[in-house]
Amino acid sequence: MKFRQVLSFLVILIAVLFVAYQQFGSKLNLQIPSPGGIITTGNKGTDEAIDNSNSSRTINLSIASSSTKRNWMDKIVADFNRKNNKVNGKRIVASVEHVTSGGSMNAILDGSLQPVIWSPGDDSWTKQFDDNWKLDKNTPAFSEACVSTVYAPLGFAMWRPMAETLGWPDKPIGWDTIVNLASDPNGWASYGRPEWGKFTFGHTHPAYANSGLMSMTGFVYGITKNSQLTANEIYAPAVEDAMRRLEQNTSKYGKSAPALLELMAKKGTSFLHAAAVPEADTIKFNVERGNELSLPLAFIFPSGGTIWANHPLCILDKTDWVDSNQAKAAQMFRDYLLAPEQQKLAIDNYLRPLDSSIPLHAPLSLDNGTDPRVTTSTVPALPSPSLEIANAVVDLFKITKRKATILVAFDVSGSMEGEKIRTARTATVEFLQRLDPKDEVGVMVFNHELTFLSEPQPVANVAEDLAKRVSSLLADGGTNLYGAVCGAVKVVKELQQRDLANNESRLYGIVLLSDGEDTSGVVTENQMFATCLPTGAEIDGVKIFPIAFGDSANERVLRKMAELTAGRMFSADQNSIAKVYLSISAEQ
Template identity: 25%
Template sequence: MRRRRRRRRFVLWTTVTGIVVLVGAIGAVSTMIVSAIAAPSDEVAAATPDPTPTPTRELIVFPDDEPAATAGAEPCAVVRVLASFENAHMVENLAAAYNSQPRNVAGSCVTVEASKDKSGGAADAVASGFASLADDQKPTVWLPDSSTWVDIALAKGATVLHAEGTSVAYSHIVLAMPQPLAEAVGWDEDAPTWTEVFQAAGDPDLWSGLGHPEWGTFKLGKTSPLVATSGEAAMFVSFGTAAGSLDGFTAAQVADAAIKGAVHENELATSHYMATPEHFLWHARQAEASGTAADFLSAVIVDEKSVWDYNRGITSRDGVTVVQDDPPAEQLTAIYPSDGYYTANNPAIRLTGPWIDPVEAEAAADFIRFTLTKQGQAAVRTSGYRDLNRALDADVARVGRLDVDRDGVLGFPEGDVVTAVQTAFPDVRKRANVLFLLDVSGSMDELISDSDTKLTQARKAIEAALGHFTTGDDVGLAAFAQAPDGSMVPGLLAAPSDIGSSRDAFLAALGGIRSMGDTPLYQAVDTFAAQQAASWSPERINAVVLLSDGENDAPNAPTIGADQVLANLRDLHHSTPVLLFTLAYGADADVKTLQSISGATGAHYYDATDPSKLQSVLGDLVTSF
């Protein structure tokens, strides 16, 4: 498939000679080398040839690693590598493989340490020069799962990138479907175009027309393009199909009103957005446990590695804590659309800054050298990724149901297009109908700092989260406690309405909230979920965002029980689905109940049991809209 050349390419050593020369250069310790590596660069790397293998291109022969005979002296130089949530497992394996052999860089031993952040969050941190971190915690290498985040960081003013980067692995971004659904629509044998995907997702009668009314409507899941690479790729294909070219659309086309209108129509098929692929796939597994994954999703745009993880029974509720279970009965099938797909290209980028001394800089370069060796690329493959020849481990391909020889990789858009798509997302995304539901029982008066109670902190966090919403989003506010006479108070404070014109009224209602009484949690959930369902619209993400710091406690009047609440939520989910996102606020929150409430609606549970983290957690939550 024809692919447009990018203005800037990622450096990829493609010959044995090139790599061996680099190995030798790094091995020779000299003042000249140390100074050159440590020096900041004012420009990103120059253009280099397209690294994508073609049928006529000679494959790379990876050299053997050349560890030191004995490790250098302690204390070891520390290379801190910041990864994305998506590729963190691979980066951890690369670090472990590098650390398993003795290293000697400028007379010092070396230890590589890996950390991770959501892709969008990491790009923001890079752009700020890691302003929130102490120098001894700042990374030496950034290894995002896609070069598009380098474009974002540079657009936001990043000055700490030593060079643009070196791809170390690939993972195609595909359409993943539960196998029965892929077979029913025929895409397991005959891959659709992206236009056909969007058309199918917008057809409310697709599954019933194929003899499966029990699957409901076509539910297309996407991650947020502000947070995850798969979400970016989903927006690229949406804009590309609307513009008539997946690999040649421009920033001017992204800004075109007609094209944005077509993209918005595509986005109406989105069930809702989530921060990471792990969020979606965790919920799919929960849905299968209670019936079928089709109750939660029909298809989701994710990377191949996530498909492999899911099919071998690995899921994560939060992207941090990984759970290994039996493989799912409903395996995912990776669909490679026939008009092309993007690939996460995992660039390793040395950083520059006053916190990095010359030895650490040289050690960082040595770690990147290792990733391109036979041993490094073996770690890439066994981590579920394609190596630099696009080769997959045979067992990964089998378990993941991945296509080994698939051809059709699209080049990422230019940097200005990447940033234009992110800028356009608030305009084209599916609109929201959201009710914030706040527990205002007496325990919300608890001090959590010298200046804030739980309630004042919650007000600040909700006000900050409001910045995510834009004209066209309906946003409302309700609060709940139980009065001495058994009534639920104060109730609905600001009915959901267009936040473009109701923001001041919303903030006035938020500022007037006071704590009082007990906690009729079940009654509040049942009442306000039903109210949101009454105003349900297929053209909106219909949701409740619940913040609660305690368990159900309603002694002054009988209330509905937990089992009945969950049954009612499940019934709503099949007719007028309202997503009920729950947020545990403080150490006394009823985590188990909040998890079951969100799970019954296909929404996500968020943990702010450390109340100081509320604003960041709530900020993460609203990326679902």
């Protein structure tokens, strides 16, 4: 009898809950996840996973948005979802993934990212995407032109006392100032501040990051004082000489502007003095992370003009993964985002509205490190680069940048057996093939022993042979992780000393791939940190980029290695290892 009573109660309860969901589910924001098509990168801006599959009651509106406008986009998506907007009786559920512009463009082109809305940092990316998409598919990806959403001007983040020494905020500071200071052997002594030493500078990689491409394009325009350049003129000797002077004195690259600012926050004023980043990221760090900064940052608008990145919004309605309901939902979201209320909200999130009649207010203030008096009238908006200009800028950057010496330390212990070593071999080969022919690369494999396949040599001479040997690596034995780190650092430091003796300036990095902990005990953890690694990050030192491969990797130790050397730790599995190697490519 009791069983029947319990069963009857459960049936009634389920029925009541079902009716309640039908009547009030949307108001209560009760959501049943839909299977299929989910992209998980760990940086979603909402509780929704990006999912292009639609249930019978919802329309999933996936958005891939450049990271500079993260705060603003997160707020808009949350507010939009609370309004329970509908298309044909179905509730729209928007979700956002924060991405890099170049990386997301390539991912959409190769099919690994399939959003309904794509919003990179600047029009130049949409031009590149459109040209490449049409070339491959012979049809457009969107039926309507992409629309501007907000402004995020590009410039320099510099420690405020240093910026004030250069005359900020009243004295014009241009790219020529940065180039001259970076290449001046006297450094800050030329400005009466010898205690600050040599000027150190960083910027993101123009092939991967919007801030990198826009900054380097602005650099070319600024140096030539000509915003109507042709691709041919970018290769002029004077332009190449100026970029070489800058790049040979650039100490840090990266895949995103926030990562560079994060490094400045962690390492303080003795590391990077300035970085080319958007205004929004600079002010966000001052406001939200000010207690972590050694000194406040100032944002410098390059005199003569800069690129006011307009963060276009594109609806990919002509692709085969977007249906008509999703296209209509995207139009509703676009109109909502462009409404005056959301444009005013941009200021609260460190961005500038499209409508210049909307008055600026804090946090866009001098107290927070930016000059609200600056407009497109005082610092002109330079044109977004065409595909030809963008390609020329990236190519000139590659020609003039400091070359890298890289040693890949590859764990081949027994725990790497099976799918792990298969995917790691493939990703490592792809990494070797992406390197500049004038870079130097070597590979060391380790289990309980250390074996050099090749010490770093010019990529053009060894990459093909190394790729073949890496492709046939086998997994066996224990893990001499700490000994491998010491051995790798020793070799790369010796190469660095050789280069210094020859007056050659390079970047030095160790890519350390491991899936576990040290099991050999030949070198202890404390011994490794005390005798093989620096006690603090050196701006031109050997940087370690550990890849924690799988759940068993010792992330605590790997992260400490990265932090001590101003490298960066990455977590990876069989599905993400290739993307991690791509990120490391942008660091060197």
